[in-house]
Amino acid sequence: MMKKLRILSLALAGALCFSVLAGCGSSNGGTANTPTGGNTETPAGGSAEPSGDASGAIKIGGIGPLTGGAATYGVATKQGAEIAVAEINALGGVQLSLDFQDDEGDFEKALNAYNKLKDDGMQILYGCTTTQPCVAVSSETYADRYFQLTPSASSTDVTEGKDNVFQMCFTDPDQGVTAANYIQENGLANKVAVIYNNGDAYSSGIAQGFIAQAKEIGLELVAEETFPDDTNTDFSVQLGNAQSAGAELVFMPIYYGPASLVLNQAKGMGYSPIFMGGDGMDGILDIDGFDTSLAEGLLLMTPFNASSTEERTANFVAKYQEAYGNLPNQFAADGYDCMYAIYEAVQKAGITADMDHETVCDKLIETFTSSDFTVDGLTGSGMSWSASGEITKDPQVFKVENGVYVAQ
């Protein structure tokens, strides 16, 4: 009995080893990535051939939340970039490969993802999607010398003091300033209230810019209301304060999810000021089941309009819908533009797949900051970058009318 068992277990162990080896061998043949566990697979796979990729694609690593609360943004930036990569590769010139890792919107997971991408031989980093992970990862890329382009992390903390980090989105304080100026120039309101998430760098960044500018240009700020990151469902108190202070316009630089609740609760209490939001408001009309009449008259700032008839945008929207079944938002468009910006910079700087990341980083920094480098994309034309990594493009104000964005 004992002997039988032992033979059986030996056989099982043998089978296990074999299947492990076979697994390594086949995965080595199947993917284009550099093998990571070279030692174990030599007997089975015979991987003596060099690790150079047949495709010669430039390896771009991506990081963003694909699961968790911020997944909408990460998924959009990933999918938008994938569309661009497919288009670029179909052109037949420089080839790009994108390996996008999930960070759940958490900075520790983002650092893990970054280390994994580094091990896999990444040359350029695309990401992170959200601000907090991006700040954490950008300090690492700065020290390690990787070129980094973020589609949507809009805080100035992301780029500050780091020459290798560039943004595709406009910065938070900029948006706040633009909003305050817009209200003043168009005479929308004299008494203004702000409701923002003070547990979120994005939201408070815009709000601070807005508040400072509002004081500067003489808008009367009657209520300055905040809510913490984890209590974002009940806004009755904040709205009540804005209402009793007589605010004619409520500026809320918050994401569209909580914003939809604000609109709903304002209607419930019979309060109907002008509501205005930043680019995080983009997407509110596409919430499944959202009563778009609630958003009637809502103002928002976004560089991208999915209902635009402009040819390149329409083409992108059609492809995106076909591939993923829903309308792309601004994040997807930023992702798409990021890939094209990298593509154009890579061509201009003459970067190839066998260059090490330090060289790539130096060359791309030089290209991005050179005065004759501009990119035309979905989110702006003639976009250029300053040495600090900030982009120059203008936020455009849209108004919701009859359930669609209308450019103002």
Add this chain to the structure above:
Amino acid sequence: MDILQNLINGISLGSVYAIIALGYTMVYGIAKMLNFAHGDVIMVGAYICFYAVSKYQLPPLVGILLAMAVCTVLGVVIERLAYKPLRQSASLAVLITAIGVSYFLQNAALLLWQSDPKNFPTFLNGIFGDKGITFLGRSITGTTVVTVLACVIIMVALTAFTGMTKMGKAMRACSEDKAAAQLMGIDVNRTISMTFAIGSALAAIAGVLLCSAYPQLTPTTGSLPGIKAFTAAVFGGIGSIPGALLGGLLLGVIEIFAMTFSTELSNAVVFAVLIIVLLVKPTGLLGKQIREKV
């Protein structure tokens, strides 16, 4: 500061906590376990109702009943697969399993229904017309009225059920001493399954009411209200059915009033009150003093 308006806002928030807390306290009171997955069963119930009403255009009542049916089955299945094998294990093991189930449900929902928020249909708000009920010049939404009514009805029904029916008595017996109950001929496993079935059906109702009051639905919708409701249940005395209602309402009112002083500190104030209550009365407001036998 409009005290009456804040009171109304507090009650409308608190009634949502209360209805979730009823399910928590029911399961804890009888099975003596903290079902941390309760908040996520709520989320599942809300999604079922959302799809039934918004996508398949079923009448809201059918949507609610469907959500209750699905959640009941889900609750019983979770109990069978995850909790029953651990009935004899340390309570810590069951607690960790419950947290595991909670994450499992959240991520399964993420796969099934994606992360983008859904807007829950506000059919309850229309019950008393567009403006809701006017009370001393302040409007109260239909959802709040329905939620408060539902809380009271469920509380009375649960109290009557555990006090008067045979199954209810069996539940109380199990709650006191499982081994002794078994010796008296009570099928403990069946009784606990029944508890989970009722608790999960209540979760479905709570999900619909939660999302009617705050019509944003994501896979993590249930988790924070779940924790707040758990706090409410402890506040009122966990295991006590009227305590859940009282705790929920008080928690909501305290939270809203704390917010009028400082939105940043509102949660800190809520939990500070909880700590003070527990220091003075360790079993919660309406909790029973249970003497441990030596």
